[in-house]
Amino acid sequence: MGGPHHVLKIENLHLSFGGIKALQGVNFEAREGEITGVIGPNGAGKTSLFNSISGFYTPDQGSVSFEGNDITGLSPDKRAELGLARTFQNIALFRGMTVLDNIKLGGHTRLKTGVWQALRYFGAARREELELRRDIEERVIDFLEIDHIRKYPITMLPYGLQKRVELGRALAMRPKVLLLDEPVAGMNREETADMARFILDVQDEFGTTVLLVEHDMHMVMDICSQIVVLNFGQQIASGTPAEVSRNDAVIEAYLGAAA
């Protein structure tokens, strides 16, 4: 058997906004079942990269491949159907709805995929489909330890729990690749530690490949097996946490940003 294979491959990605070069040749591969982190100072291009991967931005050059297929031209919806789910930096839940209903919406997003179409085709389908969805919803709720708040509207929850529900909604889509946009931004220490543990456990529980963008360097170093570092749109380093943290260009970029 070879090593883990690549579910998501980013090749030579370029993106500019007018004169601003947000991405200038980004290249990396997210390995199956692993956690890859993208870091970089403010304005480095992390959000641009994320939006290019999830389909909200179209790159000027380069490609995004998912399971060996070029998906650079596909809409965000199509990518979601294929199994690419994301969370947002600013939580994008339906605030008036309950935790459970938000998680159900995640499951609904993938209804149109091949498996579901096939199921529906074979008649008995609807009930089976609902059972399968309920099953995954329950697994997600159980996994994230949010059973006690399933009937609560989002507005009643503290921030850390809202972020956890957002993770739940993405997981309910049964993604192959989960993109997390600053999953611990704005969290206190305890909330951060909880979230880090859930992200680590996602692989074991659901076998999901994770790609995350995050400012919290400690958290990224702790849980990622591979880290990609951007600075002014350029990829200045990639490697294990140990490799990246002793890389001169990385140290300089962060010292420069702090100065």
Ligand SMILES: Nc1ncnc2c1ncn2[C@@H]1O[C@H](COP(=O)(O)OP(=O)(O)OP(=O)(O)O)[C@@H](O)[C@H]1O
């Ligand atoms: N929609 C846009 N229109 C114009 N310029 C943009 C747009 N989005 C990003 N930029 C510019 O592209 C560059 C990269 O921004 P991006 O938001 O991708 O960086 P980032 O690493 O996510 O930053 P932060 O850590 O502050 O979120 C910046 O110079 C930014 O001002």
